Amino acid sequence: MSKSTGTLLYSAPMAGYTNYAYRELLRIFGGVDLITTEMVSARSFVELDKRGSELPSRLWGIREEPRPLAVQIWDNNSDTLSLLAQRLAFEFKVSVIDLNFGCPAKQIANRSASGAFLLRFPDRIGDLVQKVTAAAKPVPVTAKIRLGQTLDTINAIDVAQSIENAGASGLTVHGRTATEMYRGNAHWDEIAAIKPKLKSIPLIGNGDIRTVEDALFRIKNYPVDGIMIGRGSIERPWIFKQIAQALRGEPVDPEPTTAELRNLIVKHFNLLKQQFNEHTALFLIRKTVCQYTINRPCAKRFRNEICSVKEPTLFLRLIEDFFH
Ligand SMILES: Cc1cc2nc3c(=O)[nH]c(=O)nc-3n(C[C@H](O)[C@H](O)[C@H](O)COP(=O)(O)O)c2cc1C
Known part of the structure; x- marks a missing residue:
């Protein structure tokens, strides 16, 4: 702690x-x-x-x-x-x-x-x-x-x-x-x-x-x-x-970079797969990714794509493309 x-x-x-x-x-x-x-x-x-x-x-x-x-x-x-x-x-x-x-x-x-x-x-x-x-x-x-x-x-x-x-x-x-x-x-x-x-x-x-x-x-x-x-x-x-x-009066960490966010999403997806099958893990990570992009400019189209993606490899490709 x-x-x-x-x-x-x-x-x-x-x-x-x-x-x-x-x-x-x-x-x-x-x-x-x-x-x-x-x-x-x-x-x-x-x-x-x-x-x-x-x-x-x-x-x-x-x-x-x-x-x-x-x-x-x-x-x-x-x-x-x-x-x-x-x-x-x-x-x-x-x-x-x-x-x-x-x-x-x-x-x-x-x-x-x-x-x-x-x-x-x-x-x-x-x-x-x-x-x-x-x-x-x-x-x-x-x-x-x-x-x-x-x-x-x-x-x-x-x-x-x-x-x-x-x-x-x-x-x-x-x-x-x-x-x-x-x-x-x-x-x-x-x-x-x-x-x-x-x-x-x-x-x-x-x-x-x-x-x-x-x-x-x-x-x-x-x-x-x-x-x-x-x-x-x-x-x-x-x-x-x-x-x-x-x-604590310490300097506050900046928001994660795009690359850090991408790594975080992949990490989260892998953690979800420890508990859930790939289909459910994908459903759950999609919800979270939409939350991460809520205030990002030009993210609407990406969110629409993410919300409908059914293939983990395609999901990961979309993440790579958006968070590069
Ligand atoms: C999707 C979702 C699921 C929730 N599930 C629970 C829950 O299982 N138990 C609970 O006590 N509150 C639950 N809540 C309420 C939250 O714990 C919290 O009280 C509420 O969202 C207000 O806090 P926030 O404005 O920081 O989100 C849930 C809220 C949301 C949005």
């Missing part, structure tokens, strides 16, 4: 992105204090386990990969969550177990009455945190929430206090409500309002940090113990290193 900056720098869990390959890239760049997996369904894990099947794909790599590593899990049943938490703590020896109370996706919030659905019930969240904390002890359990269901029913302070009183070791707040999904701007004032209501656990602010300047602004102006970055770190996985350098 890099030298401490005094501010916790966390990478966000992101389903479909923060797989082993991406986590490995983050480790290569450095600057992140805690890396989290994609959210894992505790119910699916328990079902697979009963059948003696393999681990869910989202847990691929966690046995061997370097620590610290947080695994994020979701469900609404304390037994199911505790069973997975216990395995993660004692068999896989992960560093942190994070509970998802923020996902607004239909499949999780509506159909499974989990994720952000549970924000309506601070006591129920407290009960889940308390049971999972007891099951995983001494491995720390943290929680990630949104501000509430809607702008009219923001209850993040109640939820945060319930989480702290239940024994959680940390709290991340994405400054939007469930119904906002990803629309509008994250409400950092609402995140800040939680801080004085917590006794001691660290508060991590999350939402819309896309640049080093954004990060420094949030850290300077809001009473958070750390920040979590999601989409900004898909676009620029080197952002944590730059933020850490800025916080």
Whole structure:
């Protein structure tokens, strides 16, 4: 881990992105204090386990990969969550177990009455945190929430206090409500309002940090113990290193050169192929390459080509041609 900056720098869990390959890239760049997996369904894990099947794909790599590593899990049943938490703590020896109370996706919030659905019930969240904390002890359990269901029913302070009183070791707040999904701007004032209501656990602010300047602004102006970055770190996985350098008062590394980006993409593709077949690896790397080129001039045609390419050799040729 890099030298401490005094501010916790966390990478966000992101389903479909923060797989082993991406986590490995983050480790290569450095600057992140805690890396989290994609959210894992505790119910699916328990079902697979009963059948003696393999681990869910989202847990691929966690046995061997370097620590610290947080695994994020979701469900609404304390037994199911505790069973997975216990395995993660004692068999896989992960560093942190994070509970998802923020996902607004239909499949999780509506159909499974989990994720952000549970924000309506601070006591129920407290009960889940308390049971999972007891099951995983001494491995720390943290929680990630949104501000509430809607702008009219923001209850993040109640939820945060319930989480702290239940024994959680940390709290991340994405400054939007469930119904906002990803629309509008994250409400950092609402995140800040939680801080004085917590006794001691660290508060991590999350939402819309896309640049080093954004990060420094949030850290300077809001009473958070750390920040979590999601989409900004898909676009620029080197952002944590730059933020850490800025916080330490060191010169900030320049953006990668075109050649460095090309090497990074090839490295990422090869890492993805360790876990996935070539077809899936290609699908996943295509999404990321599009993110890397989002602000590049004249990249539209390239993105269209990349999005439809089905042949790894052709993909690599397009990368060579564009990033030369
Ligand atoms: C594609 C995608 C997948 C996500 N998956 C998860 C997830 O698995 N668990 C979770 O708690 N949040 C998830 N989130 C939310 C992010 O962790 C984060 O809270 C949100 O993107 C706001 O932060 P940002 O503005 O830095 O991206 C996801 C977000 C995106 C864009």
